[in-house]
Amino acid sequence: MTIIYRCILELHDSLYFATREIGRLYETEPILHNYALCYALGLVDSETYSTTVSEEHSYRYFCPEQVPKYEEHLTPLNQQGIYVTPARAVNHAAILNTWKYANNNYHVEMEKTQKNIPSFGRAKEIAPESEFEFFIISERTLKLPKWIRLGKWMSKGELTLSELPKPKRHQGGEFTFPYPLNPLDVMFTNQVLSYDTINMPPVSLIRNVRMRGEYYTFEGMKDSLKIPARMQYRFRN
Numbered sequence: 001m002t003i004i005y006r007c008i009l010e011l012h013d014s015l016y017f018a019t020r021e022i023g024r025l026y027e028t029e030p031i032l033h034n035y036a037l038c039y040a041l042g043l044v045d046s047e048t049y050s051t052t053v054s055e056e057h058s059y060r061y062f063c064p065e066q067v068p069k070y071e072e073h074l075t076p077l078n079q080q081g082i083y084v085t086p087a088r089a090v091n092h093a094a095i096l097n098t099w100k101y102a103n104n105n106y107h108v109e110m111e112k113t114q115k116n117i118p119s120f121g122r123a124k125e126i127a128p129e130s131e132f133e134f135f136i137i138s139e140r141t142l143k144l145p146k147w148i149r150l151g152k153w154m155s156k157g158e159l160t161l162s163e164l165p166k167p168k169r170h171q172g173g174e175f176t177f178p179y180p181l182n183p184l185d186v187m188f189t190n191q192v193l194s195y196d197t198i199n200m201p202p203v204s205l206i207r208n209v210r211m212r213g214e215y216y217t218f219e220g221m222k223d224s225l226k227i228p229a230r231m232q233y234r235f236r237n
Contacts, residue, residue, distance in 0.1 A: 004164045004227065005136040007130075009087060013155035014095055015126040019200045024121040030089035031198055031205060032132055032150070034182050035070055037084050041152035041159075044073045049142070060183035068202065074233040081139030083231050086180040086205050092130035097123045098128065135179070135227060136161075156211040167216035167227075175215050180207040182233075189213060189230040 009032075017036075019029035020157050038044055045052055045059040053059065057072040077083065100120045136142065146155050180198060190213030195206035214229035 001139065001170075002167055002216070004167055004218075005138070005142070005161045006164055007136060008090070008160045008162075009132045010018055010158045010160070011126060011128050011130045011155060012158060013099075013128055015130070015151045015152065015155045015157075016123055016153055017151045018081060019179070026121060027124040027125065028126050028151075029198065029200055030092045030094075030126055030130070030132075031180055031200065032087035033136065033200065033202075033205065034084050034086040034134075034185075035074065035202065036150060036217050036231075037134065038074060038077065038088060040148045040157075041084065041144055041189075042148070043077060043082060043084070045076075045221075049077075049082065051082075070202065070233075071235040074218075078232045081137075083137045083144070083233070085137075085183075085227075085231070086182060087132040088135045088179050088207070089126075090131040092132075093127040095125050095127045097125060099123065122200075137227070137231065147169045164225075165218045165220050167218055168226050169214060169216055169229055171214050172212070173215065173235035174210070174212045177209045177211065177226060177228060178207065178213075180205045181209055181228070182206075184234045184236075185231045186211070186213075187236060190228055190233075229231050 016028050018026045020027050032225060043049055043051060053076060057069050059073055098120060144159060144161060146159055148159055148202055150157060174193070182203055183192065184203055186192065186209075190211045191211045193212060195209040198205040198207060211228065215226045216229055217224070217226055
């Protein structure tokens with residue numbers, strides 16, 4: 001049985017991660033990658049959701065190296081039939097913070113430094129009270145935390161879930177999905193016809209996607225929401 005949740009995430013702190021770097025400006029795009037959401041929701045390497053990984057790739061207690069292991073961490077979610085879409089901003093505001101630091105050189109001889117030029121940068125962050133929306137597709141009922149943390153500063157966010165009406169699956173039709181998607185997760189099961197690109201690491205996302213393939217609809221909903229079916233985490237073109 002397929003269950004689909006509509007999720008609203010409200011920020012209670014400013015959110016920062018470097019979507020792009022423009023000179024000294026580090027900008028946070030109002031889009032949340034689905035990889036990041038999986039970690040923030042506690043779905044990765046979890047006994048609760050039966051997504052534990054081998055000790056070699058363990059994520060829960062200690063990471064011996066700062067090397068992403070998305071394939072090792074997210075493949076168990078495919079096996080459990082759990083998929084999280086990227087999140088779009090429902091409403092948001094941006095704040096700009098400036099940081100500074102001095103170039104202090106220390107020597108054993110205590111020599112006087114030749115220069116003391118302050119360095120600075122700016123971080124464009126997403127403001128508190130901003131809201132994001134995304135979907136979770138699962139083959140079983142999920143009990144997720146109300147409060148999560150995400151971003152470079154481990155910002156606090158409040159999660160609200162609502163289960164959508166029982167989905168009806170359709171095959172072979174053409175439809176448009178305005179929300180962001182991970183192209184690797186849909187391009188092998190649906191024919192992507194057109195889209196807008198969102199450049200961000202580790203995998204650029206797409207939105208306003210016109211595609212042909214299998215999708216879900218929901219009876220009794222005012223909007224004609226159509227969500228692509230058969231989405232899974234994939235890591236190779």
